[in-house]
Amino acid sequence: MRTDEKLHRPAEYPTTRDLPRMSRTRLWLFGSTLAVYVAIVVGVVTSSKLVTLDWQVMLWRPYKQWPQIHAALDYFVVLGQRGPTAVMVAAWLGWRAWRQRSLHPMLALGASLLLLNITVGAVKYGLGRLGPHYATAVGSPELFAGGDIFPSGHTANAVVTWGVLAYLATTPRVRRWASVIAALLALGVGMTTIYLGTHWVSDVLLGWAAGLLVLLALPWFEPAMAWAEDFLVAAWHRLRHGSGLAPVPARALGQRPGLVTQRASQAGGQPALEAVGAATGGHTAAMPHAPGRPPAARHERTPVTPTGSRRPPAERPVRPIPLAHQQVRGRGAAGS
Secondary structure: OOHHHHHOOOOOOOOOOOOOOOOHHHHHHHHHHHHHHHHHHHHHHOOOHHHHHHHHHHHHOHHHHOHHHHHHHHHHHHHHOHHHHHHHHHHHHHHHHHHHOOOHHHHHHHHHHHHHHHHHHHHHHHHOOOOHHHOOOOOOOOOOOOOOOOOOHHHHHHHHHHHHHHHOOOOHHHHHHHHHHHHHHHHHHHHHHHHHOOOOHHHHHHHHHHHHHHHHHHHHHHHHHHHHHHHHHHHHHHHHHOOOOOOOOHHHOOOOOOOEEEEEOOOOOOEEEEEOOHHHOOOOOEEEOOOOOOOOOHHHOOOOOOOOOOOOOOOOOOOOOOHHHHHHHHHHHHHO
């Protein structure tokens, strides 16, 4: 089956251009998560007790308390790294998109990662917080020092990347199980970064909130995904069937197009223009005369000449008539 035919099959997840209405539960979750997000940022900026907790956990050094699990958690934290997780999830959703004949799964992943990079990246580089391993003063929030640690990108990425699988689940039961698994993975990745000493506690808390905000806001971008899918499918069809891009049949290569001739149609006696020749495979395409005008008589039609050079043909030399032929002609003229 061709790819353009697959893209025209009905999708399992119908998309819409109308802005979806959020349920009260989702709106309440979005508002409360946003409030927590702002509270964490304010708590770090004002050097509140949240910063004190950060330093207490950092000075306790969890990786020294349980060194036996250090090697295993070094591999586990990769489940929150943007590159490997994006490749794994994109491979699965790419197969889903092919099965469903829809680009919606891939567009949902792309939109969620784009939102995550914009929102998390802006706060990271705007606040410039240093990580625990690069801290300079005990009790300081380490802000505006050229760092990029707040919020935790590993944690936010784990929430979004694995949460998208739950967002795209087909049944409520699968969605519940996928949500539980995604929450456990995000929780484990965040706690692992604290254990390894690569993030403050407040970094992880803000990463969880940032990722959850992206997932809760994703339905608002469904109209943009539907528009993008329509645009990509139309662009694919223009690429495959557009002018000069469609494959040329092998039988038509090397053959000259036929001439345009005039022939009266057998139904009603009305004239029609037909294109005949090797390029059309012997089939003719009739073009009826313009409506409202009587068909032109045969002597009034414009003669159609073949395209090519308009140079007059070279003059042929005059061949002398043999004497026997002249005598025959003379006798015929005399007898008449």
